[in-house]
Structures are given as structure tokens and as C-alpha cells.
Amino acid sequence: MKVQRIIDKQELEAAFYIRKIVFVEEQKVPLEDEFDEHDAYADHVLVYYDEKPVGTGRLRIVDNAAKLERICILASHRKYGLGKEIVKSLERMAKERGLAKVKLHGQTHAEHFYKKLGYQTASEIFIEDGIPHILMVKDISEHL
Structure with missing residues (x-):
């Protein structure tokens, strides 16, 4: 298993393929909502398992x-702890930029997963792309 920052178009296309499978096909997010203008400038990562890209996530600076956004793993690889590795990698990228806070809109079914990684729930449930979400936050300043 390895997580790496996406640096070329081929890797970005692999990330988009994974997102299309997970969010558009599995979760029925409209295609036009899944891909947006932020993809052009966000930092993206891919997680590889047996040298095959199986998960992705992206990071933007907001306020x-x-x-952390678009974190997903192909269904066939969700039992290997790869989501945790994506989050840790994105947090490292945030630290490299000198940021002290991390936030995300987590799907409610993943709230416990993010809590185990040190995130705190910071909102009531809201609907995003037809799916219940919550705002979760984490202070990483002590680790800078």
C-alpha cells in the first residue's frame, strides 16, 4: 500500500475513475455535481494496493x-484501512502548507471513522448531493 500525490494527467484520470465508480455509480451522486471547477487546482492523492489505484481524496484550502474532500475507496478494497491512510496523507499535506485546522463534510455513516482519527462533529446533519452529511473538524496545530 502507498499513498502518493497526483502529479500527472494519467493519475488524475485514475482518481476521477474511482470517484465515478464510488460516488456516481454506487451512491447516485449526479455526474455534474461530482466533478467541479475545484478539481483543476485542488491537491489530489491516490492510494495504491498491489500497485493498483483503488482510492483517492483531495485537499483544498477554504477559509x-x-x-478534505472526495475521499473514497473502491468497494473491493474497503477492508484494508486505506481510508485512514488517505486522510493521514491529506493531513500531512495541510501541515506542509502551515495550516492548523482541517475540516470535511463527512457522510453520516462515516462519522465514527473520522472520530477515530481525531475529528469532532461540528454541525447538525445536512444534505449534500442527496446524502446526509455532517461538518467535522480537527485541530492539527500541535503537530505543526
Whole structure:
């Protein structure tokens, strides 16, 4: 297993393929909502398992905080702890940029997963792309 920052078009296309499978096909997010203008400038990562890309995530800076987005793993690889590795990698990228706070809109079914990684629930449930979400935050300043 390895997580690496996406640096070329081929890797970005692999990330988009994974997102299309997970969010558009599995979760029925409209295609036009899944891919947006932020993809052009966000930092993206891929997680590889047996040298095959199986998960992805992206990071944007929003209101002077790192916002983790589009974190997903192909269904066949969800039992290997790869989501945790994506989050840790994105947090490292945030630290490299000197950011002290990380936030994300987590799907409610993943709230416990993010809590185990040190995130705190910071909102009531809201609907995003037809799916219940919550705002979760984490202070990483002590680790800078």
C-alpha cells in the first residue's frame, strides 16, 4: 500500500475513475455535481494496493483551513484501512502548507471513522448531493 500525490494527467484520470465508480455509480451522486471547477487546482492523492489505484481524496484550502474532500475507496478494497491512510496523507499535506485546522463534510455513516482519527462533529446533519452529511473538524496545530 502507498499513498502518493497526483502529479500527472494519467493519475488524475485514475482518481476521477474511482470517484465515478464510488460516488456516481454506487451512491447516485449526479455526474455534474461530482466533478467541479475545484478539481483543476485542488491537491489530489491516490492510494495504491498491489500497485493498483483503488482510492483517492483531495485537499483544498477554504477559509484558511484544509478541507478534505472526495475521499473514497473502491468497494473491493474497503477492508484494508486505506481510508485512514488517505486522510493521514491529506493531513500531512495541510501541515506542509502551515495550516492548523482541517475540516470535511463527512457522510453520516462515516462519522465514527473520522472520530477515530481525531475529528469532532461540528454541525447538525445536512444534505449534500442527496446524502446526509455532517461538518467535522480537527485541530492539527500541535503537530505543526
